[in-house]
Amino acid sequence: MTIEQNINEIKATLPNGVKLVAVSKTFPASDIEEAYRCGQRAFGENRIQELNVKQPILPDDIEWHFIGSLQTNKIKYIAPYVSLIHSVDSARLLEAIDRQAEKCSRVIDVLFELHVAQEQSKHGWECDELLDYVLSGEAAKLKNVSLRGVMGMATFTDDTKRIRAEFRRIREVFDKLKNEALPQFDTVSMGMSGDYRIAIEEGSTLVRIGSSIFGSR
Secondary structure (H helix, E strand, O other): OOOHHHHHHHHHOOOOEEEEEOOOOOOOOOHHHHHHHHHOOEEOOOHHHHHHHHHEEEOOOOOEOOOOOHHHHHHHHOOOOEEEEEEEEOOHHHHHHHHHHHHHOEEEEEEEEEOOOOOOOOEEEOOOHHHHHHHHHOOOOOOOOEEEEEOOOOOOOOEEEEEEEHHHHHHHHHHHHHHHOOOOOOEEEEOOOOOOHHHHHHHOOOOOHHHHHOOOO
16 A cells, blocks of 8 residues: 555544554655655654755745654754654653753643653653653743653553553643643554554544555564
8 A cells, every 4th residue: 555545544543633654764855755745734843953954955835743852952853853852761751852942942842741651761751750841840841842742652562451541641640730720631642554443543633654555564
């Protein structure tokens, strides 16, 4: 199947209100162009160097999502154009994004990354840690970031009960923060090629899909 066919097949499974981000990391600009021609506009990348090569040669109306681990000293390279940073895993990183956004006279949309998976290799806030931070009011003081929601990944496992429980926990944290401190929250980024249907059932509003669109890496 072609990239266009894959995108159309996936979009047909998405309920209203669920957004598709095509994860284009490691794939060439030509593949992104093919997806763009069939109407896809949101693309996810996880390496600054790769993104900075692709961004200038692709259409200006592409919505770039940064989905990988982000070092504070690298933010300046994407701050002028990035649409949404999914991977805010600490107060220090959030504050650094705020500073770089101010230098660019921008307000950058961000998601708090939650750590709910069993693997220690995955990053993010512990749920109670994030709740304490946000409810303290510190995040609300930042003027050049827009706190849009949360992101998280489930454990890489065949145990669908565990996957479902981890996604449910992410959604619970989102709901608590939205109800108690951040009414502007509108995004729950969870679900990839192998588990996005479960993620949607548990309240995802944005899915990050790569291999099911572009093929295996």
